[in-house]
Amino acid sequence: MKNDEKKPGRRSRAVAAKRAAILEAALTFFSQYGIHGTSLDKVAERADVSKTNLLYYYPSKEVLYIAVLKEILDVWLAPLRALRHDQDPLTAIRKYIRLKLEVSRDHPQASRLFCLEMLQGAPLLKGELAGDLKALVDEKAAIIEQWIVEGRLAGVQPQHLFFLLWATTQHYADFASQVEAITGQTLSDPEFFEQTLENVQRMIIEGIRVR
Amino acid sequence: MKNDEKKPGRRSRAVAAKRAAILEAALTFFSQYGIHGTSLDKVAERADVSKTNLLYYYPSKEVLYIAVLKEILDVWLAPLRALRHDQDPLTAIRKYIRLKLEVSRDHPQASRLFCLEMLQGAPLLKGELAGDLKALVDEKAAIIEQWIVEGRLAGVQPQHLFFLLWATTQHYADFASQVEAITGQTLSDPEFFEQTLENVQRMIIEGIRVR
Protein backbone atom coordinates (compact mmCIF):
# COMPACT_ATOMS: atom_id res chain seq x y z
CA MET A 1 0.00 0.00 0.00
CA LYS A 2 2.82 2.32 0.88
CA ASN A 3 4.64 2.11 -2.42
CA ASP A 4 2.13 0.77 -4.87
CA GLU A 5 3.20 3.02 -7.68
CA LYS A 6 6.78 4.09 -7.22
CA LYS A 7 9.79 1.95 -6.36
CA PRO A 8 7.97 -1.35 -6.35
CA GLY A 9 9.20 -3.58 -3.57
CA ARG A 10 9.07 -7.33 -3.53
CA ARG A 11 5.45 -7.39 -2.49
CA SER A 12 4.05 -5.01 -5.07
CA ARG A 13 6.18 -6.60 -7.75
CA ALA A 14 4.58 -9.93 -6.99
CA VAL A 15 1.21 -8.26 -7.11
CA ALA A 16 2.00 -6.65 -10.43
CA ALA A 17 3.07 -10.01 -11.82
CA LYS A 18 -0.20 -11.53 -10.72
CA ARG A 19 -2.25 -8.76 -12.23
CA ALA A 20 -0.30 -9.14 -15.45
CA ALA A 21 -0.89 -12.89 -15.51
CA ILE A 22 -4.60 -12.34 -15.03
CA LEU A 23 -4.73 -9.73 -17.77
CA GLU A 24 -2.95 -11.99 -20.20
CA ALA A 25 -5.16 -14.95 -19.44
CA ALA A 26 -8.21 -12.74 -19.78
CA LEU A 27 -7.04 -11.45 -23.15
CA THR A 28 -6.62 -14.99 -24.39
CA PHE A 29 -10.22 -15.88 -23.69
CA PHE A 30 -11.92 -12.54 -24.24
CA SER A 31 -10.36 -12.18 -27.66
CA GLN A 32 -11.67 -15.53 -28.76
CA TYR A 33 -15.01 -15.94 -27.03
CA GLY A 34 -15.93 -12.42 -26.03
CA ILE A 35 -16.87 -11.27 -22.57
CA HIS A 36 -20.02 -13.39 -22.46
CA GLY A 37 -18.39 -16.52 -23.75
CA THR A 38 -15.65 -16.36 -21.15
CA SER A 39 -16.03 -17.63 -17.60
CA LEU A 40 -13.95 -16.30 -14.75
CA ASP A 41 -13.17 -19.87 -13.79
CA LYS A 42 -11.31 -20.41 -17.02
CA VAL A 43 -9.42 -17.15 -16.73
CA ALA A 44 -8.46 -17.89 -13.15
CA GLU A 45 -7.35 -21.39 -14.00
CA ARG A 46 -5.21 -20.15 -16.86
CA ALA A 47 -3.66 -17.39 -14.76
CA ASP A 48 -3.05 -19.94 -12.03
CA VAL A 49 -5.01 -18.15 -9.34
CA SER A 50 -8.27 -18.99 -7.63
CA LYS A 51 -11.43 -17.39 -8.87
CA THR A 52 -11.96 -15.65 -5.53
CA ASN A 53 -8.46 -14.33 -5.71
CA LEU A 54 -9.04 -13.03 -9.19
CA LEU A 55 -12.09 -11.19 -7.95
CA TYR A 56 -9.97 -9.68 -5.24
CA TYR A 57 -7.76 -8.00 -7.84
CA TYR A 58 -10.50 -7.20 -10.31
CA PRO A 59 -13.76 -6.74 -8.44
CA SER A 60 -15.96 -7.64 -11.38
CA LYS A 61 -15.82 -9.18 -14.80
CA GLU A 62 -16.52 -5.91 -16.49
CA VAL A 63 -13.72 -4.13 -14.64
CA LEU A 64 -11.35 -6.83 -15.82
CA TYR A 65 -12.63 -6.55 -19.37
CA ILE A 66 -12.13 -2.81 -19.46
CA ALA A 67 -8.64 -3.16 -18.01
CA VAL A 68 -7.75 -5.51 -20.85
CA LEU A 69 -9.22 -3.17 -23.44
CA LYS A 70 -7.24 -0.20 -22.21
CA GLU A 71 -4.02 -2.13 -22.45
CA ILE A 72 -4.51 -3.20 -26.02
CA LEU A 73 -5.61 0.18 -27.28
CA ASP A 74 -2.05 1.42 -26.84
CA VAL A 75 -0.65 -1.48 -28.81
CA TRP A 76 -3.12 -0.78 -31.54
CA LEU A 77 -2.32 2.93 -31.74
CA ALA A 78 1.46 2.74 -31.56
CA PRO A 79 2.13 2.40 -35.31
CA LEU A 80 -0.05 5.39 -36.12
CA ARG A 81 1.73 7.55 -33.56
CA ALA A 82 4.97 6.93 -35.41
CA LEU A 83 3.70 8.65 -38.57
CA ARG A 84 5.39 12.04 -38.99
CA HIS A 85 5.44 14.66 -41.74
CA ASP A 86 9.22 14.92 -42.03
CA GLN A 87 9.37 11.50 -43.70
CA ASP A 88 9.13 10.50 -47.30
CA PRO A 89 5.42 9.73 -47.79
CA LEU A 90 5.80 6.37 -49.48
CA THR A 91 8.55 5.26 -47.13
CA ALA A 92 6.47 6.29 -44.15
CA ILE A 93 3.41 4.39 -45.36
CA ARG A 94 5.48 1.35 -46.26
CA LYS A 95 6.85 1.40 -42.74
CA TYR A 96 3.42 1.87 -41.26
CA ILE A 97 2.20 -1.21 -43.09
CA ARG A 98 5.15 -3.19 -41.74
CA LEU A 99 4.54 -2.08 -38.17
CA LYS A 100 0.85 -2.83 -38.37
CA LEU A 101 1.47 -6.22 -39.89
CA GLU A 102 3.92 -6.95 -37.09
CA VAL A 103 1.18 -6.17 -34.61
CA SER A 104 -1.05 -8.63 -36.43
CA ARG A 105 1.70 -11.21 -36.14
CA ASP A 106 2.82 -10.53 -32.57
CA HIS A 107 -0.45 -9.47 -30.95
CA PRO A 108 -3.21 -11.16 -32.89
CA GLN A 109 -5.33 -11.50 -29.77
CA ALA A 110 -5.21 -7.76 -29.16
CA SER A 111 -6.28 -7.16 -32.72
CA ARG A 112 -9.13 -9.62 -32.39
CA LEU A 113 -10.43 -8.25 -29.14
CA PHE A 114 -10.37 -4.78 -30.62
CA CYS A 115 -12.34 -6.08 -33.58
CA LEU A 116 -14.81 -7.84 -31.33
CA GLU A 117 -15.42 -4.67 -29.43
CA MET A 118 -16.02 -2.76 -32.66
CA LEU A 119 -18.52 -5.33 -33.87
CA GLN A 120 -20.64 -4.70 -30.81
CA GLY A 121 -20.61 -0.99 -31.45
CA ALA A 122 -17.72 -0.37 -29.07
CA PRO A 123 -19.95 0.30 -26.06
CA LEU A 124 -17.02 0.40 -23.67
CA LEU A 125 -14.70 2.22 -26.02
CA LYS A 126 -16.99 4.85 -27.47
CA GLY A 127 -15.45 7.48 -25.24
CA GLU A 128 -11.89 6.75 -26.29
CA LEU A 129 -12.95 6.53 -29.93
CA ALA A 130 -14.64 9.89 -30.00
CA GLY A 131 -11.84 11.47 -27.99
CA ASP A 132 -8.28 10.18 -28.22
CA LEU A 133 -8.58 8.23 -31.46
CA LYS A 134 -10.49 10.93 -33.31
CA ALA A 135 -7.92 13.53 -32.26
CA LEU A 136 -5.01 11.32 -33.26
CA VAL A 137 -6.57 10.47 -36.59
CA ASP A 138 -7.32 14.12 -37.32
CA GLU A 139 -3.73 14.99 -36.56
CA LYS A 140 -2.34 12.28 -38.82
CA ALA A 141 -4.91 12.95 -41.53
CA ALA A 142 -3.56 16.48 -41.69
CA ILE A 143 -0.12 15.07 -42.47
CA ILE A 144 -1.51 12.96 -45.29
CA GLU A 145 -3.40 15.91 -46.68
CA GLN A 146 -0.28 18.04 -46.63
CA TRP A 147 1.61 15.39 -48.57
CA ILE A 148 -1.17 15.42 -51.14
CA VAL A 149 -1.16 19.22 -51.40
CA GLU A 150 2.60 19.07 -51.91
CA GLY A 151 1.99 16.64 -54.74
CA ARG A 152 3.89 13.86 -53.04
CA LEU A 153 0.90 11.54 -52.72
CA ALA A 154 -2.06 10.80 -54.99
CA GLY A 155 -5.30 12.53 -54.13
CA VAL A 156 -7.43 10.41 -51.81
CA GLN A 157 -9.40 11.20 -48.71
CA PRO A 158 -7.11 10.46 -45.76
CA GLN A 159 -9.78 8.72 -43.69
CA HIS A 160 -10.43 6.22 -46.44
CA LEU A 161 -6.73 5.60 -46.77
CA PHE A 162 -6.55 4.88 -43.04
CA PHE A 163 -9.47 2.50 -43.30
CA LEU A 164 -7.80 0.69 -46.17
CA LEU A 165 -4.56 0.40 -44.23
CA TRP A 166 -6.18 -0.73 -41.00
CA ALA A 167 -8.55 -3.18 -42.62
CA THR A 168 -5.94 -4.84 -44.77
CA THR A 169 -3.28 -5.27 -42.10
CA GLN A 170 -5.67 -6.40 -39.39
CA HIS A 171 -7.31 -8.88 -41.69
CA TYR A 172 -4.33 -11.20 -41.32
CA ALA A 173 -4.94 -11.33 -37.56
CA ASP A 174 -8.72 -11.15 -37.36
CA PHE A 175 -9.41 -13.53 -40.23
CA ALA A 176 -6.39 -15.71 -39.60
CA SER A 177 -8.46 -18.87 -39.86
CA GLN A 178 -9.72 -17.82 -43.26
CA VAL A 179 -6.24 -16.85 -44.39
CA GLU A 180 -4.97 -20.19 -43.24
CA ALA A 181 -7.82 -22.09 -44.85
CA ILE A 182 -7.01 -20.49 -48.18
CA THR A 183 -3.23 -20.15 -48.21
CA GLY A 184 -2.35 -22.85 -45.72
CA GLN A 185 0.00 -20.44 -44.00
CA THR A 186 0.35 -18.05 -41.06
CA LEU A 187 2.15 -14.77 -40.44
CA SER A 188 4.36 -16.53 -37.93
CA ASP A 189 6.00 -18.17 -40.91
CA PRO A 190 8.72 -15.62 -41.78
CA GLU A 191 8.52 -16.35 -45.48
CA PHE A 192 4.79 -15.85 -45.60
CA PHE A 193 5.14 -12.69 -43.54
CA GLU A 194 7.57 -11.11 -45.99
CA GLN A 195 5.55 -12.22 -48.96
CA THR A 196 2.41 -10.74 -47.44
CA LEU A 197 4.15 -7.50 -46.57
CA GLU A 198 5.53 -7.23 -50.08
CA ASN A 199 2.14 -7.77 -51.70
CA VAL A 200 0.23 -5.44 -49.42
CA GLN A 201 2.79 -2.66 -49.80
CA ARG A 202 2.86 -3.01 -53.55
CA MET A 203 -0.90 -3.12 -54.00
CA ILE A 204 -1.48 -0.08 -51.81
CA ILE A 205 1.34 1.97 -53.25
CA GLU A 206 1.18 0.98 -56.90
CA GLY A 207 -2.38 -0.24 -57.34
CA ILE A 208 -3.27 -3.06 -59.69
CA ARG A 209 -3.47 -1.22 -62.98
CA VAL A 210 -0.84 -2.16 -65.50
CA ARG A 211 1.61 0.65 -66.35
CA MET B 1 -45.55 -32.72 -43.59
CA LYS B 2 -46.78 -33.88 -46.94
CA ASN B 3 -45.49 -30.97 -48.97
CA ASP B 4 -42.83 -29.38 -46.84
CA GLU B 5 -40.54 -28.71 -49.74
CA LYS B 6 -42.49 -28.42 -52.96
CA LYS B 7 -45.65 -26.41 -53.62
CA PRO B 8 -45.95 -24.89 -50.18
CA GLY B 9 -49.54 -24.68 -49.04
CA ARG B 10 -50.95 -22.22 -46.58
CA ARG B 11 -49.68 -24.15 -43.60
CA SER B 12 -46.12 -24.61 -44.66
CA ARG B 13 -46.00 -21.05 -45.91
CA ALA B 14 -46.92 -19.88 -42.45
CA VAL B 15 -44.27 -22.17 -41.04
CA ALA B 16 -41.68 -20.81 -43.44
CA ALA B 17 -42.59 -17.27 -42.43
CA LYS B 18 -42.11 -18.15 -38.80
CA ARG B 19 -38.78 -19.79 -39.41
CA ALA B 20 -37.69 -16.74 -41.37
CA ALA B 21 -38.78 -14.39 -38.60
CA ILE B 22 -36.79 -16.43 -36.09
CA LEU B 23 -33.72 -16.47 -38.31
CA GLU B 24 -33.85 -12.74 -38.80
CA ALA B 25 -34.28 -12.04 -35.12
CA ALA B 26 -31.46 -14.43 -34.34
CA LEU B 27 -29.17 -12.72 -36.84
CA THR B 28 -29.86 -9.37 -35.22
CA PHE B 29 -28.65 -10.54 -31.83
CA PHE B 30 -26.02 -13.06 -32.81
CA SER B 31 -24.28 -10.54 -35.03
CA GLN B 32 -23.99 -8.04 -32.22
CA TYR B 33 -23.53 -10.10 -29.08
CA GLY B 34 -22.37 -13.43 -30.37
CA ILE B 35 -23.90 -16.78 -29.56
CA HIS B 36 -23.01 -16.59 -25.89
CA GLY B 37 -24.20 -13.04 -25.39
CA THR B 38 -27.60 -13.83 -26.89
CA SER B 39 -30.43 -15.42 -24.97
CA LEU B 40 -33.19 -17.36 -26.65
CA ASP B 41 -35.71 -15.30 -24.71
CA LYS B 42 -34.62 -12.17 -26.54
CA VAL B 43 -34.67 -13.86 -29.92
CA ALA B 44 -38.10 -15.31 -29.27
CA GLU B 45 -39.45 -11.98 -28.11
CA ARG B 46 -38.13 -10.22 -31.17
CA ALA B 47 -39.47 -12.87 -33.53
CA ASP B 48 -42.79 -12.67 -31.69
CA VAL B 49 -42.93 -16.34 -30.75
CA SER B 50 -42.66 -18.05 -27.40
CA LYS B 51 -39.33 -19.49 -26.38
CA THR B 52 -40.79 -22.99 -26.27
CA ASN B 53 -42.14 -22.50 -29.73
CA LEU B 54 -38.78 -21.34 -30.96
CA LEU B 55 -37.23 -24.50 -29.58
CA TYR B 56 -39.83 -26.46 -31.44
CA TYR B 57 -38.57 -25.12 -34.76
CA TYR B 58 -34.89 -25.07 -33.85
CA PRO B 59 -34.24 -27.75 -31.27
CA SER B 60 -31.18 -26.09 -29.82
CA LYS B 61 -29.37 -22.80 -29.78
CA GLU B 62 -26.48 -24.19 -31.73
CA VAL B 63 -28.74 -25.55 -34.45
CA LEU B 64 -30.29 -22.10 -34.78
CA TYR B 65 -26.87 -20.49 -34.88
CA ILE B 66 -25.66 -22.78 -37.63
CA ALA B 67 -28.84 -22.20 -39.63
CA VAL B 68 -28.17 -18.46 -39.49
CA LEU B 69 -24.55 -18.94 -40.50
CA LYS B 70 -25.46 -21.00 -43.54
CA GLU B 71 -27.85 -18.37 -44.75
CA ILE B 72 -25.37 -15.55 -44.58
CA LEU B 73 -22.55 -17.45 -46.20
CA ASP B 74 -24.46 -17.27 -49.49
CA VAL B 75 -24.91 -13.54 -49.20
CA TRP B 76 -21.24 -13.20 -48.50
CA LEU B 77 -20.17 -15.29 -51.47
CA ALA B 78 -22.53 -13.89 -54.08
CA PRO B 79 -20.30 -11.03 -55.30
CA LEU B 80 -17.35 -13.36 -55.78
CA ARG B 81 -19.43 -15.79 -57.82
CA ALA B 82 -20.15 -12.99 -60.28
CA LEU B 83 -16.49 -12.65 -61.22
CA ARG B 84 -15.86 -14.05 -64.71
CA HIS B 85 -12.91 -14.08 -67.06
CA ASP B 86 -14.74 -12.66 -70.07
CA GLN B 87 -14.88 -9.24 -68.44
CA ASP B 88 -12.47 -6.36 -68.54
CA PRO B 89 -10.31 -6.90 -65.44
CA LEU B 90 -10.52 -3.42 -64.01
CA THR B 91 -14.21 -3.10 -64.77
CA ALA B 92 -14.83 -6.47 -63.14
CA ILE B 93 -12.92 -5.53 -60.00
CA ARG B 94 -14.56 -2.14 -59.82
CA LYS B 95 -17.90 -3.88 -59.99
CA TYR B 96 -16.86 -6.42 -57.39
CA ILE B 97 -15.98 -3.60 -55.01
CA ARG B 98 -19.37 -2.02 -55.59
CA LEU B 99 -21.23 -5.26 -54.96
CA LYS B 100 -19.26 -6.00 -51.84
CA LEU B 101 -19.77 -2.50 -50.51
CA GLU B 102 -23.49 -2.87 -51.16
CA VAL B 103 -23.46 -5.99 -49.03
CA SER B 104 -21.77 -3.98 -46.28
CA ARG B 105 -24.50 -1.39 -46.59
CA ASP B 106 -27.50 -3.69 -46.97
CA HIS B 107 -26.45 -6.65 -44.83
CA PRO B 108 -24.08 -5.29 -42.20
CA GLN B 109 -25.30 -7.83 -39.68
CA ALA B 110 -24.42 -10.71 -41.95
CA SER B 111 -20.96 -9.27 -42.43
CA ARG B 112 -20.51 -8.86 -38.70
CA LEU B 113 -21.64 -12.33 -37.81
CA PHE B 114 -19.30 -13.73 -40.40
CA CYS B 115 -16.50 -11.70 -38.86
CA LEU B 116 -17.41 -12.84 -35.37
CA GLU B 117 -17.26 -16.44 -36.46
CA MET B 118 -13.84 -15.91 -38.01
CA LEU B 119 -12.50 -14.33 -34.85
CA GLN B 120 -13.30 -17.49 -32.96
CA GLY B 121 -11.44 -19.57 -35.46
CA ALA B 122 -14.58 -20.44 -37.41
CA PRO B 123 -15.27 -23.62 -35.44
CA LEU B 124 -18.66 -24.12 -37.08
CA LEU B 125 -17.58 -23.00 -40.52
CA LYS B 126 -14.23 -24.73 -40.85
CA GLY B 127 -15.75 -27.36 -43.06
CA GLU B 128 -17.30 -24.89 -45.49
CA LEU B 129 -14.13 -22.82 -45.49
CA ALA B 130 -11.86 -25.66 -46.38
CA GLY B 131 -14.34 -26.99 -48.93
CA ASP B 132 -16.67 -24.64 -50.78
CA LEU B 133 -14.86 -21.38 -50.13
CA LYS B 134 -11.42 -22.77 -50.91
CA ALA B 135 -12.68 -24.23 -54.17
CA LEU B 136 -14.42 -21.04 -55.19
CA VAL B 137 -11.39 -18.92 -54.33
CA ASP B 138 -9.09 -21.22 -56.24
CA GLU B 139 -11.36 -20.97 -59.26
CA LYS B 140 -11.51 -17.19 -59.13
CA ALA B 141 -7.82 -16.87 -58.34
CA ALA B 142 -7.15 -18.67 -61.61
CA ILE B 143 -9.05 -15.95 -63.44
CA ILE B 144 -6.99 -13.24 -61.77
CA GLU B 145 -3.81 -15.08 -62.60
CA GLN B 146 -4.81 -15.39 -66.22
CA TRP B 147 -5.45 -11.66 -66.42
CA ILE B 148 -1.98 -11.10 -65.03
CA VAL B 149 -0.39 -13.50 -67.49
CA GLU B 150 -2.19 -11.70 -70.30
CA GLY B 151 -0.67 -8.46 -69.05
CA ARG B 152 -4.04 -6.94 -68.24
CA LEU B 153 -3.43 -6.68 -64.50
CA ALA B 154 -0.37 -5.85 -62.41
CA GLY B 155 1.49 -8.78 -60.91
CA VAL B 156 0.21 -9.60 -57.44
CA GLN B 157 -0.66 -12.82 -55.71
CA PRO B 158 -4.39 -13.33 -56.21
CA GLN B 159 -5.05 -14.43 -52.63
CA HIS B 160 -3.59 -11.24 -51.25
CA LEU B 161 -5.68 -9.22 -53.66
CA PHE B 162 -8.78 -11.02 -52.42
CA PHE B 163 -7.81 -10.33 -48.83
CA LEU B 164 -7.34 -6.67 -49.63
CA LEU B 165 -10.71 -6.49 -51.34
CA TRP B 166 -12.56 -8.36 -48.62
CA ALA B 167 -10.94 -6.55 -45.74
CA THR B 168 -11.47 -3.10 -47.15
CA THR B 169 -15.08 -3.50 -48.16
CA GLN B 170 -16.13 -5.34 -45.02
CA HIS B 171 -14.45 -2.80 -42.82
CA TYR B 172 -17.28 -0.35 -43.45
CA ALA B 173 -19.75 -2.86 -41.99
CA ASP B 174 -17.69 -4.51 -39.28
CA PHE B 175 -16.07 -1.33 -37.98
CA ALA B 176 -19.06 0.87 -38.65
CA SER B 177 -18.88 2.41 -35.21
CA GLN B 178 -15.26 3.36 -35.81
CA VAL B 179 -16.05 4.73 -39.24
CA GLU B 180 -18.88 6.74 -37.78
CA ALA B 181 -16.77 8.00 -34.88
CA ILE B 182 -14.19 9.31 -37.33
CA THR B 183 -16.19 10.49 -40.32
CA GLY B 184 -19.52 11.08 -38.64
CA GLN B 185 -21.21 9.22 -41.48
CA THR B 186 -22.69 5.88 -42.51
CA LEU B 187 -22.94 3.91 -45.73
CA SER B 188 -26.70 4.36 -45.63
CA ASP B 189 -26.07 7.97 -46.54
CA PRO B 190 -26.01 7.78 -50.38
CA GLU B 191 -23.47 10.55 -50.69
CA PHE B 192 -21.07 8.90 -48.28
CA PHE B 193 -21.59 5.57 -50.03
CA GLU B 194 -20.60 6.95 -53.43
CA GLN B 195 -17.68 8.84 -51.97
CA THR B 196 -16.46 5.71 -50.22
CA LEU B 197 -16.88 3.60 -53.33
CA GLU B 198 -14.98 6.14 -55.40
CA ASN B 199 -12.08 6.29 -52.96
CA VAL B 200 -11.79 2.54 -52.47
CA GLN B 201 -11.93 1.84 -56.19
CA ARG B 202 -9.34 4.48 -56.96
CA MET B 203 -6.92 3.42 -54.23
CA ILE B 204 -7.06 -0.23 -55.18
CA ILE B 205 -6.85 0.33 -58.92
CA GLU B 206 -4.44 3.25 -59.06
CA GLY B 207 -2.55 3.04 -55.78
CA ILE B 208 -1.38 6.10 -53.93
CA ARG B 209 1.84 6.84 -55.76
CA VAL B 210 1.86 10.06 -57.74
CA ARG B 211 2.12 9.60 -61.51
Place this chain on the structure above:
DNA sequence: GTCTATATGCCGATAGAC
Protein backbone atom coordinates in the same frame (compact mmCIF):
# COMPACT_ATOMS: atom_id res chain seq x y z
C1' DG C 1 -48.12 -26.78 -32.73
C1' DT C 2 -48.46 -24.13 -28.77
C1' DC C 3 -48.80 -23.52 -24.04
C1' DT C 4 -47.38 -23.65 -18.54
C1' DA C 5 -44.39 -25.37 -15.44
C1' DT C 6 -40.16 -26.94 -14.16
C1' DA C 7 -35.78 -29.50 -14.21
C1' DT C 8 -30.99 -28.66 -14.45
C1' DG C 9 -26.60 -26.59 -14.67
C1' DC C 10 -23.51 -22.81 -14.86
C1' DC C 11 -21.51 -18.64 -13.32
C1' DG C 12 -20.73 -14.12 -11.11
C1' DA C 13 -20.30 -12.47 -6.83
C1' DT C 14 -20.27 -12.43 -1.58
C1' DA C 15 -19.56 -14.04 3.38
C1' DG C 16 -16.57 -15.08 6.60
C1' DA C 17 -12.67 -17.90 8.57
C1' DC C 18 -7.74 -17.79 8.70
Place this chain on the structure above:
DNA sequence: GTCTATCGGCATATAGAC
Protein backbone atom coordinates in the same frame (compact mmCIF):
# COMPACT_ATOMS: atom_id res chain seq x y z
C1' DG D 1 -4.43 -11.76 0.62
C1' DT D 2 -6.14 -16.17 0.15
C1' DC D 3 -9.13 -19.77 1.15
C1' DT D 4 -13.94 -22.72 1.47
C1' DA D 5 -18.60 -22.55 1.08
C1' DT D 6 -22.55 -20.86 -0.81
C1' DC D 7 -26.13 -17.70 -2.48
C1' DG D 8 -28.89 -16.09 -6.14
C1' DG D 9 -29.89 -15.40 -10.86
C1' DC D 10 -30.19 -16.52 -15.36
C1' DA D 11 -30.77 -19.41 -19.47
C1' DT D 12 -31.09 -23.83 -22.03
C1' DA D 13 -33.85 -27.40 -22.52
C1' DT D 14 -37.64 -30.80 -21.36
C1' DA D 15 -42.24 -32.71 -19.65
C1' DG D 16 -46.67 -32.97 -20.35
C1' DA D 17 -51.40 -30.87 -20.89
C1' DC D 18 -54.32 -29.04 -24.47
